[in-house]
Amino acid sequence: MKPINEAKMTFLSRSTNEGFARTAAACFAAQLDPTLDEINDIKTAVSEAVTNCIVHAYPDRLGVVSMRLRLFEDNTLEIVIKDSGVGIPDVDRARKPLYTTGGADRSGMGFTIMESFMDTLKVRSVQEKGTTVTMRRRVSRRLGG
Amino acid sequence: MPVSCMETGQTLTAKIAGEVDHHAAKDLMAQLGREIDAALPQSLELDLGGVSFMDSSGIAVVLRSYKRMKELGGGMTLRQVPPHAAKVLRAAGVDKLIPFLN
Numbered sequence: 001m002k003p004i005n006e007a008k009m010t011f012l013s014r015s016t017n018e019g020f021a022r023t024a025a026a027c028f029a030a031q032l033d034p035t036l037d038e039i040n041d042i043k044t045a046v047s048e049a050v051t052n053c054i055v056h057a058y059p060d061r062l063g064v065v066s067m068r069l070r071l072f073e074d075n076t077l078e079i080v081i082k083d084s085g086v087g088i089p090d091v092d093r094a095r096k097p098l099y100t101t102g103g104a105d106r107s108g109m110g111f112t113i114m115e116s117f118m119d120t121l122k123v124r125s126v127q128e129k130g131t132t133v134t135m136r137r138r139v140s141r142r143l144g145g
Numbered sequence: 146m147p148v149s150c151m152e153t154g155q156t157l158t159a160k161i162a163g164e165v166d167h168h169a170a171k172d173l174m175a176q177l178g179r180e181i182d183a184a185l186p187q188s189l190e191l192d193l194g195g196v197s198f199m200d201s202s203g204i205a206v207v208l209r210s211y212k213r214m215k216e217l218g219g220g221m222t223l224r225q226v227p228p229h230a231a232k233v234l235r236a237a238g239v240d241k242l243i244p245f246l247n
Contacts, residue, residue, distance in 0.1 A: 015168035022198075040198075040229040047200040051167040098237075105170065107204035109237045116236060 057085025
């Protein structure tokens with residue numbers, strides 16, 4: 001399936017960019033005429049993925065995070081968030097609810113929320129190379145739009 | 146991230162406004178901790194009515210306050226939880242620990 005629209009951006013792993021990334025994704029998704037609930041779900045999932053890059057991928061340095069947004073004919077939004085950080089040693093374990101290496105400040109719910117707020121979540125990670133998170137969400141078509 | 150507090154008897158009401166994400170969470174936890182430790186209330190009402198966005202960082206913020214209140218032998222309720230924040234908090238089972246009230 002070929003995308004009908006696409007946007008790409010890169011930004012530094014500064015925590016102020018969590019807000020930037022989710023707002024940019026929400027703006028791109030707006031062309032699908034999503035409901036407020038759908039927009040909030042998408043923003044939350046993006047925020048989780050970008051926060052992971054900032055907290056875990058680049059724990060002691062600034063690095064580059066890239067986000068690619070694509071829109072398909074069937075109203076599916078695909079979001080790919082990629083870093084070139086330390087990687088995740090055990091992806092299955094990292095995806096488990098409440099698992100975190102982030103200490104008391106983190107809830108360990110990031111991947112669980114991405115998984116439950118989006119339709120699909122794929123995580124590919126290579127240690128010392130980086131992590132790519134791919135999420136898809138089909139936005140409902142509204143009648144009379 | 147503004148936290149505004151009001152004490153009524155033994156109850157501390159703390160209102161949070163704005164976006165609760167990892168960027169805001171550290172300050173928020175510190176502010177709430179200071180307010181709780183200054184007031185030493187019997188109960189904490191955390192009012193989320195002004196929260197425009199929350200991700201899983203908000204879970205840690207809420208649970209941190211809950212733990213501190215338990216250490217003090219007190220209780221905690223959540224007030225005016227917006228639907229999007231409720232969805233995030235429920236994903237971690239926070240509603241089973243802390244009552245959501247209007």
